[in-house]
Amino acid sequence: GDSVTQMEGPVTLSEEAFLTINCTYTATGYPSLFWYVQYPGEGLQLLLKATKADDKGSNKGFEATYRKETTSFHLEKGSVQVSDSAVYFCALPGAGSYQLTFGKGTKLSVIP
Amino acid sequence: NAGVTQTPKFQVLKTGQSMTLQCAQDMNHEYMSWYRQDPGMGLRLIHYSVGAGITDQGEVPNGYNVSRSTTEDFPLRLLSAAPSQTSVYFCASTRLTGGLEAFFGQGTRLTVV
Numbered sequence: 047g048d049s050v051t052q053m054e055g056p057v058t059l060s061e062e063a064f065l066t067i068n069c070t071y072t073a074t075g076y077p078s079l080f081w082y083v084q085y086p087g088e089g090l091q092l093l094l095k096a097t098k099a100d101d102k103g104s105n106k107g108f109e110a111t112y113r114k115e116t117t118s119f120h121l122e123k124g125s126v127q128v129s130d131s132a133v134y135f136c137a138l139p140g141a142g143s144y145q146l147t148f149g150k151g152t153k154l155s156v157i158p
Numbered sequence: 159n160a161g162v163t164q165t166p167k168f169q170v171l172k173t174g175q176s177m178t179l180q181c182a183q184d185m186n187h188e189y190m191s192w193y194r195q196d197p198g199m200g201l202r203l204i205h206y207s208v209g210a211g212i213t214d215q216g217e218v219p220n221g222y223n224v225s226r227s228t229t230e231d232f233p234l235r236l237l238s239a240a241p242s243q244t245s246v247y248f249c250a251s252t253r254l255t256g257g258l259e260a261f262f263g264q265g266t267r268l269t270v271v
Contacts, residue, residue: 078258082260088265089265090201091261091262095259135200139258144189145191145203145206146252146258148201150199150200
């Protein structure tokens with residue numbers, strides 16, 4: 047079945063460092079791909095998405111490119127801030143369904 | 159625009175008690191779902207609904223019931239709480255156009271003692 051694998055955390059970075067969180071997927075066809083973010087004590091919210099191959103999603107300085115050749119959707123940010131500390135989830139809908147399948151999440155801590 | 163509203167935010171239950179977690183959305187989305195979040199496990203789907211009167215089981219449905227009498231509401235019932243149901247529960251509502259974006263509630267932190 048469709049699945050998502052993302053890098054294990056936790057990840058600790060200094061402010062202004064470069065961030066990459068790896069995400070690879072297994073899917074039938076070319077589903078939409080999502081990154082969700084969960085700030086402490088809150089629910090998940092959509093960070094960015096890409097709906098077809100080679101699309102780049104971007105929001106709040108974060109970017110991810112839908113790469114069908116490598117079945118990847120890595121999340122990147124050039125300069126992280128303390129306020130980016132959160133848990134990040136990669137996700138995709140299952141084949142022929144509306145359910146999202148999530149990766150296990152990567153906890154990011156940014157220190158001043 | 160409230161989005162997805164979950165109540166309560168926190169709850170402590172004794173083993174064997176029953177309770178209902180409420181979820182309501184005001185976006186007229188057809189698809190709604192319940193997840194539980196546990197450390198190291200990510201989010202796991204409990205039950206989902208594709209519209210009023212239609213529900214189905216997800217990955218971990220045992221010990222939980224749902225119903226969907228209206229488009230807006232999708233309550234989750236714990237029939238006889240067990241310590242293994244200690245978790246954070248999230249309700250989500252999904253827009254079925256434009257790529258299946260899901261909107262989540264703030265979560266309910268449940269502790270079963």
